[in-house]
Amino acid sequence: MLIRVEIGIDAPGIDALLRRTFGSDAEAQLVHDLREDGLITLGVVATDDEGQVIGYAAFSPVSVEGEELQWVGLAAAGGR
Structure with a gap:
């Protein structure tokens, strides 16, 4: 297993994993x-x-009641 920053060609694998x-x-x-x-x-x-993409985490800024926070989404393939 390799953990790394996503690159453009990962998008289809990330999409499939999330679905x-x-x-x-x-x-x-x-x-x-x-x-x-x-x-x-x-x-x-x-x-x-x-x-093949088997896990994904994304960080995105969010605003909760006017306070700026970081949000993380996480997905992992089953059986891993």
Whole structure:
């Protein structure tokens, strides 16, 4: 397993992982939208020996009741 900062070619693997993990399109669409808007502060992937994305964490700024915070989303493939 390798843990590293995400790169552009990881997007399809991240999308597939999020859809499998959460069982819907909502989280995958949210991450896509955050990425398109430049709002992912840091994205980290875990890949297996074949380079497939098996884990993902994304950090994005959020505002809760006017207070600026960092939000992290996390997904991991089952059986890992």
